[in-house]
Amino acid sequence: xxxxxxxxxxxxxxxxxxxxxxxALNQYVTTQAHTAEEAIALADKGTYSCIVxxxxxxxxxGIEFLHEFHSYGDLAKVPVIIFTSQLMQNNNAFNNLGVKxxxxxxxxxxxxxxxxxxxxxxxx
Amino acid sequence: MALRQHDKLDASALFYTLAEDLKTPLVxxxxxxxxxxxDKNISDIRLNIRTTLxxxxxxxxxxxxxxxxxxxxxxxxxxxxxxxxxxxLKDFAKDFSCNLIVDVPHNSSFALTHRAIVLAALSAIGKxxxxxxxxxxxTKKSVTIASYKTQNGYSLGIFCAEESLVINKKxxxxxxxQVGIASRPFVGLTNGASSxxxxxxxxxxxxxxxxxxxxxxxxxxxxxxxxxxxxxTLV
Numbered sequence: 001x002x003x004x005x006x007x008x009x010x011x012x013x014x015x016x017x018x019x020x021x022x023x024a025l026n027q028y029v030t031t032q033a034h035t036a037e038e039a040i041a042l043a044d045k046g047t048y049s050c051i052v053x054x055x056x057x058x059x060x061x062g063i064e065f066l067h068e069f070h071s072y073g074d075l076a077k078v079p080v081i082i083f084t085s086q087l088m089q090n091n092n093a094f095n096n097l098g099v100k101x102x103x104x105x106x107x108x109x110x111x112x113x114x115x116x117x118x119x120x121x122x123x124x
Numbered sequence: 125m126a127l128r129q130h131d132k133l134d135a136s137a138l139f140y141t142l143a144e145d146l147k148t149p150l151v152x153x154x155x156x157x158x159x160x161x162x163d164k165n166i167s168d169i170r171l172n173i174r175t176t177l178x179x180x181x182x183x184x185x186x187x188x189x190x191x192x193x194x195x196x197x198x199x200x201x202x203x204x205x206x207x208x209x210x211x212x213l214k215d216f217a218k219d220f221s222c223n224l225i226v227d228v229p230h231n232s233s234f235a236l237t238h239r240a241i242v243l244a245a246l247s248a249i250g251k252x253x254x255x256x257x258x259x260x261x262x263t264k265k266s267v268t269i270a271s272y273k274t275q276n277g278y279s280l281g282i283f284c285a286e287e288s289l290v291i292n293k294k295x296x297x298x299x300x301x302q303v304g305i306a307s308r309p310f311v312g313l314t315n316g317a318s319s320x321x322x323x324x325x326x327x328x329x330x331x332x333x334x335x336x337x338x339x340x341x342x343x344x345x346x347x348x349x350x351x352x353x354x355x356x357t358l359v
Contacts, residue, residue, distance in 0.1 A: 015151065018152070107174075109154070
């Protein structure tokens, strides 16, 4: 079975490693980016089935990344899952930027993240 | 000097910031535990982490909204909130070998309130009762989550049949006066500080209401009163 590729934008190294290891157990290859710039550079070079991203980043906000990422025509079709520590009142605020799902980390297990990825990768 | 500017740092503002920061290491631990496996011990660890995260989020929601005068209220079904609270509490109740009973009316009715606040407050009260039950020798442990109509509107509450857990108005008032002073403001309820109850109270401050004691048949408990709304009842 061909591995599917995930781009993970996650500034927290511990969480990034846990996500990467868990997805690897489920036949996903995960490329980690810790900053928005890294993520843009990686997205430009590679092909990904899904983007999983934190909104709360260091120098730039995840929202800026979303806007920039979505502006690249060929990347706009890649499903984006927001996987964030930021509690949002409106979970659908970024649907027009290719965001398929909003997951709040304290309420989301790795299994739930995997199920979400599976759903959106299989639908795309 | 810079330090002197900060020596009057507000304690509650500091704790708000601390509470935000406490979530990250807990999330890290939860994910490491999930990677380790799925035996009972790991499940217990994850449940405890999740409970702590929920307590922190409830505190943060309450702290943020306590001083708000313009909270956006909307018509919400009290029965739906009771059902959602029961769903959120089921794993916690199972861990404490406590049955959860949901007692809601069949007909739809609506109250004007803030759903997230009331749900967080009800869930917090539920956890206190579930945990309190575990210290009791009785084999039959159950907690009832109820939604019902009252003379003035609706009440949402947590009840139990255990006589030793009956909380009267005087005990509740005394406990409120001991928050921040005693390590166990509510002696006889749980082994800990029962902070969930006071987090629930803080949450409800934003709605200009508070917890009160109540009886429902042979059950006693704590309830949140809600204002009814005529919106949506004509649908």
